[in-house]
Amino acid sequence: MLKRVVIASFATLTLAACGEPEPVVKGAAPMLRLHTEAQYRNAIADVFGTQVVVGGSFDPLIRTNGLLTVGSAAGAITPAGLEQYDRRARTIAAQVVSEVNRDVLIPCTPADAKRADAACAAEFFSRVGKFLYRRPLTDLELKTPVTVAGEIAATTGSFYSGISAGLSGMLVSPAFLFAIETTETDSGGKPRLDAYSKASRLSFLLWNSGPDEPLMAAAESGAIHTDKAVAAQVDRMLTSPKVEAGLRAFFNDMLAFDEFAKIEKDSIIYPSFSLAVAEDSREQTLRTILDVVFTNNGDYRDIFTTRKTFMSGPLGRIYRIPVDRPDGGWMPYEFPENDPRAGLLTHVSFAALYSHPGRSSPTIRGRAIRESLLCQRVPDPPGDVDFSLFNDPNSPNKTARDRLTAHSVEPACAGCHKLTDPVGLAMEQIDGAGQYRTEESGVTIDPSGDLDGVAYTDAKGLGVAMSRNPAVPACVVNRLYSYATNKAPERDERDFMAYLEKDFADNGYRLTRLLRTIATSNALFTVTPAPQQTAAVTN
Amino acid sequence: MTFHIRRAPPRRSVLRGAVNGIAVGFTLPFLDCFLTDNGTAEAATGRPLPVRFGTWYWGLGHTPNHAVKTKNQTGEGIEFLTECEPLKKHMHRLNHYSGFNMPLDGRSNYTHFTGWVASRTGSAPGSNFEIPAPTIDLLIADQIGTRQRFLTIDASSCGIARENYSARSTNNRAAAEISPLNLYARLFGAEFVDPNMADFKPDPQVLVRKSVLTAFNDQSKALATKIGSADKARLDEYFTSIRQIEQQLDLQMQQPEPNMACSVPASPAPDGAEQNMPMGLEVETVVTNHKIMSKMLAMAVACNQTNVVNMVFSDNFSHMRRPGQTYTHHLLTHEETWDKDLGYQPVAFWFNCRTMQALATYIETFDAIKEGNGTLLDNMLIYAVTETNYARVHSIDGVPAYTIGTAGGRLKTGMHVVGNGDPITRIGLTLMQTMGLSLDKWGTKSLQTSKPISEILV
Numbered sequence: 001m002l003k004r005v006v007i008a009s010f011a012t013l014t015l016a017a018c019g020e021p022e023p024v025v026k027g028a029a030p031m032l033r034l035h036t037e038a039q040y041r042n043a044i045a046d047v048f049g050t051q052v053v054v055g056g057s058f059d060p061l062i063r064t065n066g067l068l069t070v071g072s073a074a075g076a077i078t079p080a081g082l083e084q085y086d087r088r089a090r091t092i093a094a095q096v097v098s099e100v101n102r103d104v105l106i107p108c109t110p111a112d113a114k115r116a117d118a119a120c121a122a123e124f125f126s127r128v129g130k131f132l133y134r135r136p137l138t139d140l141e142l143k144t145p146v147t148v149a150g151e152i153a154a155t156t157g158s159f160y161s162g163i164s165a166g167l168s169g170m171l172v173s174p175a176f177l178f179a180i181e182t183t184e185t186d187s188g189g190k191p192r193l194d195a196y197s198k199a200s201r202l203s204f205l206l207w208n209s210g211p212d213e214p215l216m217a218a219a220e221s222g223a224i225h226t227d228k229a230v231a232a233q234v235d236r237m238l239t240s241p242k243v244e245a246g247l248r249a250f251f252n253d254m255l256a257f258d259e260f261a262k263i264e265k266d267s268i269i270y271p272s273f274s275l276a277v278a279e280d281s282r283e284q285t286l287r288t289i290l291d292v293v294f295t296n297n298g299d300y301r302d303i304f305t306t307r308k309t310f311m312s313g314p315l316g317r318i319y320r321i322p323v324d325r326p327d328g329g330w331m332p333y334e335f336p337e338n339d340p341r342a343g344l345l346t347h348v349s350f351a352a353l354y355s356h357p358g359r360s361s362p363t364i365r366g367r368a369i370r371e372s373l374l375c376q377r378v379p380d381p382p383g384d385v386d387f388s389l390f391n392d393p394n395s396p397n398k399t400a401r402d403r404l405t406a407h408s409v410e411p412a413c414a415g416c417h418k419l420t421d422p423v424g425l426a427m428e429q430i431d432g433a434g435q436y437r438t439e440e441s442g443v444t445i446d447p448s449g450d451l452d453g454v455a456y457t458d459a460k461g462l463g464v465a466m467s468r469n470p471a472v473p474a475c476v477v478n479r480l481y482s483y484a485t486n487k488a489p490e491r492d493e494r495d496f497m498a499y500l501e502k503d504f505a506d507n508g509y510r511l512t513r514l515l516r517t518i519a520t521s522n523a524l525f526t527v528t529p530a531p532q533q534t535a536a537v538t539n
Numbered sequence: 540m541t542f543h544i545r546r547a548p549p550r551r552s553v554l555r556g557a558v559n560g561i562a563v564g565f566t567l568p569f570l571d572c573f574l575t576d577n578g579t580a581e582a583a584t585g586r587p588l589p590v591r592f593g594t595w596y597w598g599l600g601h602t603p604n605h606a607v608k609t610k611n612q613t614g615e616g617i618e619f620l621t622e623c624e625p626l627k628k629h630m631h632r633l634n635h636y637s638g639f640n641m642p643l644d645g646r647s648n649y650t651h652f653t654g655w656v657a658s659r660t661g662s663a664p665g666s667n668f669e670i671p672a673p674t675i676d677l678l679i680a681d682q683i684g685t686r687q688r689f690l691t692i693d694a695s696s697c698g699i700a701r702e703n704y705s706a707r708s709t710n711n712r713a714a715a716e717i718s719p720l721n722l723y724a725r726l727f728g729a730e731f732v733d734p735n736m737a738d739f740k741p742d743p744q745v746l747v748r749k750s751v752l753t754a755f756n757d758q759s760k761a762l763a764t765k766i767g768s769a770d771k772a773r774l775d776e777y778f779t780s781i782r783q784i785e786q787q788l789d790l791q792m793q794q795p796e797p798n799m800a801c802s803v804p805a806s807p808a809p810d811g812a813e814q815n816m817p818m819g820l821e822v823e824t825v826v827t828n829h830k831i832m833s834k835m836l837a838m839a840v841a842c843n844q845t846n847v848v849n850m851v852f853s854d855n856f857s858h859m860r861r862p863g864q865t866y867t868h869h870l871l872t873h874e875e876t877w878d879k880d881l882g883y884q885p886v887a888f889w890f891n892c893r894t895m896q897a898l899a900t901y902i903e904t905f906d907a908i909k910e911g912n913g914t915l916l917d918n919m920l921i922y923a924v925t926e927t928n929y930a931r932v933h934s935i936d937g938v939p940a941y942t943i944g945t946a947g948g949r950l951k952t953g954m955h956v957v958g959n960g961d962p963i964t965r966i967g968l969t970l971m972q973t974m975g976l977s978l979d980k981w982g983t984k985s986l987q988t989s990k991p992i993s994e995i996l997v
Contacts, residue, residue: 032770057714057721060701062668071710076773079690080713082780083725083787086748144758148751156747165747169755174762174777182765262699264819268863357820357858358865380667383648383933403874530767 020502023495027526030181030193033486034075036061036068038249042209043176044092047131048105052095056084065488066372066479067253073486077177089171096167097160106163116153116162121146125166133175134203134210135196136220145170179204183529186225191529195219198525202233205484205519207242208249227520234519238512244290247511251289254479255372257282259353266358270433273352276314281349281434284310287330288344293511300476300509304343304463307335318348318434340436343463345369345427348434355432362400363417366424373466375475378419399440401425422449426462473509477501480511484518496523588911588918590947591840592679592974593848594659595901595923596704597894598651598857599872599930601939602883606891607635610955613994617955622891625899629943631953632902632916634995636940636966639958642985651855651869654926654935655704661964661982670706672983675922675967677707679974680847688787688844694722694836695851696829698818702854711776715851717818719807719831726839727803734795734843741792749788756781800910801842807831820867822859822893825852829897833904841908841915852897855926859890872930884931898923902943920946922970940966942995946973951995964988969995 035043037058044054059081062071077085096105103109106124110117125145129137145166153162170176181197193201199211199219211219215233223229237243252258260282265273287310292298311333316323319341325331335341344350354365370376404421428445431437438445447458454465466472477500482488489497500517507513518524601607601622608618617635619627626633641657648654649667656664660672676691684690693703695715706712716722732739756778763774808816817824829852836848853859857868866874868890875884901921908915921943928937940963945952950973958965964982969991971978980989 029767029769032766032773057700059714060712062710074710074773076708076711076776077780078707078711078713078776079780079783080693082777082784086752086784090748138761140758140761144754148754151750152747155743165751168748169751172752172781173755174759174774177777178774180762180766264698264821266821266860266862266864269865356865356867356870357860358863358867380647381650383650383653383935530770 020499022521022523023499025496025523025526026490026492027523027528028485028487028490029530030183030197030527031073031179031486032181033073033179034061034077035177035179036072038252039204039208040177042207042245043132046209046212047128048092048096048101051101052092054088055091056088058084063256065482066256066375067482068258069253069483070486070488082172085172085177086168089168090164092171093164093167097164102160110159113159114157115159116150117159118146118150120159121149121163121166124163125149125170128167129170130216131210132170133173134179134200141175181527183527191527192225193525193527195222195224198224198230201484201524202230202237202519205246205524206234206237206515207240207246209242209245212240231520234516237519238516243512244294247290247294247515248286250480250483251286252282253483254476255285255350256368257286257349257353260349263353264357265352265433269358270431270435272317272435273433274314277318277348277433278352280312280315281318281347281352283330284312284315285344285347285349288347297510297512300504300511300514301467301472304345304466304472305460307337307339307342309333309335309347315348320436340429340458340460342460343466345463345466346430346459348430351427351430351434352432358432360400360428360430360432362404362424362428363420364424365427366420366422369423369466370419373475374469374471375478376419376471379416381413381416399443399445400428401446423451423462425449426456427459429458473504474501476511477504477514480514481518481523484524493523496521588947589683589846590918590920590949590974591846591848592676592683592970593836593840593850593919593921594676594704595898595921595943596655596849596851596853596855597898597923597925598853598855599868599887599891599894600925600927601929602888602891603929605883605888606895606939607637607955609637610957612959613957613992614955615953617953622888623895624892625896626902626941629899629902629906632906633941633943634950634952634954634956636942636956636958636963638937638960639940639963639966640936640960641938641963644984648933648935650933651926651930654938655855655924657935657986658924658926658938658940658963658967659704661967661986663984663986668709670709670712673707674705675971676705676847676849678976679971682976683974684846685783685786686790687846688790689839690783690845691847691849692716692722692726692836692839692845693849693851694832695854696825696832697851697854697859698820698825698828699854699858702851703849704851704855705849707776710773715849716832718816719828719835720816722832722835723804723807726835726844727806727842730791731803731842731844732791732795733803734797734801735799739794745788745791749785749792752781752785752788756785796843798841798843798910800908800915802838803842804834804838807835820858820860822861822868822890825859826893826897826900830900830904833901837905837908837915840905840919841910850901852894852901857890857930861886869930887930898941905944916944918947919944920950920970920973922966924966936960938963942966942970945997949973949997951997954995956992956995961990962986962988965990965992 041054044052059078061068061075064071095101107127108120108123110120122142126137126142148169149162149166152165153159179200182194183191184194186192196219199215203209203211203215218224218229218233260278263278289303292302292306293300310330311321311323312330313323313325313328323331354368355361367378370378404417426447426449429437429447449456451462451465452469454468456462456465477497478489481500503517504514605620606622608620617630643663646663646665649664652667653664656670659674660670662671664671680690691705693705693713693715695702695717698717700714700717703713703715763771836850839845840848859868871884871887875887878885905916905919906914910918923941923943925938928934962982964986965988968981968988972991980987982988
């Protein structure tokens with residue numbers, strides 16, 4: 001309820017605060033975008049419920065402009081990947097028609113379960129098809145599963161086998177696996193996204209999932225082409241619990257938390273670290289971020305300084321904090337004021353994910369901070385590095401700072417390491433598993449440094465420096481707009497990005513405000529037609 | 540153009556009919572499209588045996604001067620040193636390649652990436668993620684693998700699914716199978732048809748699947764008219780994938796070609812032990828999973844499930860580690876103290892030795908399966924290549940490579956082939972021509988070559 005109140009009053013404020021006109025952008029061609037694994041899972045959960053299990057693996061996507069979601073715009077389906085989609089589709093379809101689920105998930109009962117029933121099949125496929133394809137089915141798209149269901153029912157003697165076959169076909173159709181945007185011309189003869197493509201852009205931005213019934217209705221009526229209707233839909237959608245899932249998906253992508261799938265720690269060096277710790281550390285950070293930016297509608301920059309977080313039993317062992325939750329759940333927790341931890345850079349998640357299996361890595365951590373949180377590009381290491389200083393048996397280097405200082409005298413390395421190491425070294429008091437320490441190899445760790453001229457004494461101080469760095473809010477603006485449009489901002493969008501950054505700053509760096517500004521912008525929906533589509537419209 | 544293929548029209552026959560009233564069309568069995576020239580025949584059928592292809596990948600190259608003794612010119616005999624000791628007994632089954640370079644025409648050497656991309660695609664990447672052309676295994680699979688249940692099978696023992704060095708393009712790269720259990724289920728699970736079974740009966744469910752895919756495929760083609768040309772190419776890739784699955788299903792409707800070499804392996808985990816099968820980068824876990832997966836890949840070939848198998852032992856950065864050690868294999872190559880007396884970094888060297896033991900295991904696994912008058916390895920050609928020559932300094936010139944097997948008697952073995960600075964694509968071109976591809980050159984820019992390695996051809 002609190003969230004709804006916050007969002008609603010915020011929406012009112014937004015409408016009242018209309019100021020500068022929105023800069024015009026050129027737009028890009030409509031896209032064919034492969035749904036991410038999370039979007040696929042959300043679609044199945046939305047249509048059939050979370051009791052339907054989605055298994056198997058998905059082909060990897062290329063992280064582009066810091067986001068897998070942007071990479072998904074170039075995603076393709078390999079034969080091995082399609083094999084997985086096909087197997088997954090059959091498994092899902094079998095669950096939907098199972099005796100346990102059919103009465104709930106199929107809206108009609110066949111006259112005879114041993115025979116085909118075209119009317120019932122059509123009712124089912126038209127209903128689920130609309131949400132799977134995120135638009136009404138064409139006649140052919142409805143006829144195909146109904147025909148398949150009829151033929152299979154006739155040969156197998158089971159209406160439900162037919163439904164299962166037809167549904168599995170829909171679930172491997174490109175209309176389901178890809179978001180396929182199409183354009184039309186508006187009354188002024190200009191290209192625009194069609195209503196359903198527009199609805200999908202909104203819902204994937206806000207919910208990381210397909211449109212719901214009211215949004216579909218706004219598309220069906222054409223109301224979605226008015227600014228007023230878009231604003232109304234956005235405000236409605238921002239009060240939905242699905243927004244939390246949408247924001248989670250965004251931060252999961254921005255922080256590259258998909259990498260948790262392959263995190264590995266040495267059990268001898270870090271006996272307290274476990275799979276449960278890895279999973280809970282990711283969840284802790286996402287909960288903390290959402291608590292700041294969503295539940296409390298606070299300043300985005302506070303995620304780097306907040307002492308408030310959440311704690312679970314497995315995490316308590318790493319943080320060395322007693323967690324009295326026999327149910328295995330979460331409890332709110334606030335680090336004491338004098339605690340060396342505050343903000344996401346001191347969380348187990350960030351420290352452990354950006355480390356080696358058996359040791360920390362200031363360079364990897366520094367690169368993650370620069371690239372994921374400041375949107376700065378760190379060049380790839382050169383191919384001809386001289387590591388002789390490292391290989392010197394008489395080296396006195398005992399700490400990471402010693403080693404990296406030695407490394408930085410190599411001219412080919414110095415440029416990049418100056419970017420990564422000072423910020424990465426600030427986190428050295430947190431080891432590769434996220435545990436606090438003060439020494440390495442018997443030598444006291446020096447976590448001090450400076451970020452773009454702002455000095456700090458430790459990771460907590462780095463968090464403060466981050467919260468004051470103008471690149472931090474600019475980065476989240478860049479990433480959220482990329483996430484919304486599935487592409488990196490173009491040169492012609494600089495003014496629009498500046499407009500977003502100013503709006504974000506003027507409104508206290510409220511992320512929900514930024515989300516709303518993007519969702520209600522003309523820029524989100526501006527497109528240029530694909531060449532062939534221009535021809536089609538002209539004809 | 541990266542390559543030129545002159546391919547004969549597909550010789551496929553189509554059987555049309557109906558099962559349980561459902562219309563169907565599927566290809567007739569045809570497995571003799573690529574058979575050995577040396578007269579090796581399957582005892583049960585008298586038919587010549589097909590030649591199959593594979594790749595084997597390991598990360599971080601060799602330790603210079605401690606793996607294979609340098610030679611100045613191509614010739615018989617390979618002098619394996621300590622790191623490659625496990626390969627000594629297999630010298631007559633393989634060739635070693637040294638001195639082949641990767642000219643980049645001014646492009647960067649993207650560390651641990653450029654090397655594998657250039658050797659497998661014939662082109663240097665323009666970024667640290669670009670895959671500018673299809674990898675060699677897929678070019679060969681398109682020639683010899685389309686009549687098998689799987690075009691290729693890609694497995695990785697290092698637990699990282701995306702570290703699969705087989706791809707059509709940057710964005711068309713499948714995940715590798717990293718779980719022995721999943722690999723087993725995919726190969727030998729419910730959909731597997733034993734080629735030696737006496738009473739084959741087509742599974743009606745297979746026909747149902749084919750019917751569904753075909754119906755939806757026809758319907759989906761209308762979508763192609765709604766999108767731009769750039770996206771159409773990706774939709775075409777989808778339709779290509781659909782066709783490959785349809786072909787798989789066609790094959791499952793037929794009596795598989797018998798092969799007495801096929802012996803269906805047992806599940807890698809006994810009942811109830813699934814949760815106890817570790818995966819990950821701890822080196823002994825990698826070695827164990829590699830051994831299990833190698834057996835499955837070899838038997839997948841012997842059981843006519845695929846003609847092309849790709850195995851990744853360790854990833855291109857080799858994140859393998861030993862329990863209790865803070866340094867991974869990769870970190871060791873850069874940061875481990877250089878032992879002046881030994882002349883190398885001892886622990887990094889240990890990892891390299893362990894890797895070559897794994898390669899020997901892979902060879903032995905294929906060589907242990909009797910096929911025709913010899914072994915499965917006689918009818919294989921496996922390309923084993925890494926991404927660096929000397930990982931400590933990321934050098935990519937002189938990247939070591941091996942070919943294993945004679946491709947049914949077409950290649951000489953026991954040779955040390957010296958490149959003298961020629962592009963590494965000469966190896967790939969030779970392999971593709973050996974596998975029957977009618978191409979006269981391969982690669983782009985300075986990596987392009989039209990010179991196969993004639994010294995190893997029979």
